[in-house]
Amino acid sequence: MKSKDIAIVGILLAIGAILRYFLAMLHTPLTPNMIIAFYCLAIILIRPKIYEAIGIGFVAGILSMLISGSIFPPANLISEPLGALVCFGIYGLLKNRTKLAPTVTTFLVTLASGFSFAVLALVAVAPKILSKYATLEGFIIIFVPIVVITAIFNAVIVQILYVPSSRVLSRGQE
Template identity: 85%
Template sequence: MKSKDIAIVGILLAIGAILRYFLAMLHTPLTPNMIIAFYCLAIILIAPTVFEAVGIGLVAGILSMLISGSIFPPANLISEPLGALVCFALYAVIKNRSKLAPTATTFLVTLVSGFSFAAIALIAVAPTILNKYTTMEGFIIVFVPIVVITAVFNAVIVQILYIPANRVLSRGP
């Protein structure tokens, strides 16, 4: 990866982390994970290798874990690299088929990341979840809409940012 690409990834991950941190400070029931949106944008813009994409996901997972208010923050260390891998593969397949490829990719990546996070959290801290929710189904009923709404939000953000970011990056060396 070129130093320009590393700088782009770093800036986008930093923006995502800052936005996630400030949104988490609002203490709303829905805190979108802007880190997912911005690592998707980074992967879409710079077209890294598969190992570089997983590395971007790992860094995103570390950032997410450090600023997370979730029930099991270490789950981000698996869910974000998995999301980055899906982003890499899916965008490679659909990028020339639709102008909405960034939207579709980010939407699906957010679902993969969110639901894999939930599955890991369910396995790792089931007793804690059952203390907060009456049943596992209660947790799922609450969690699914949050992931889907976040996926829509992330997809829209990436599509809006993709066009100007791509223009800027294609102008110079």
């Protein structure tokens, strides 16, 4: 990866982390994971190699873990690299097929990351989850809409930012 690409990834991850941190401070029931949106945007814009995409996901996982208010923050170390891998693959398949490739990709990445996080957290801290929710179904009923709403939000944000971001990057290559 070129140093310019590393800088772009760093800036986008920093923006995502700052936004996630400030949104978490609002203590709302739904805190969007802006880190996912911004690492998706980074992968979509710079098109790294597969191992570089996984590395971006790992850095995103570290950031998410450090500023997470979730029940099991270390799950981010697996869910975010998995999300980055999904982003790499899905966008690679869709980029020349539809103008909505960033939207569809980010939506699916957020679902993959969110649901893998939920499974990991459930396995790791099931007694704590089950003490907070009456049943496993209660946890699922609460968690699924949060992940889906976050996926929609992230997809819209990335689609809005994709066009101006790609124009700015293409100017630098002229």
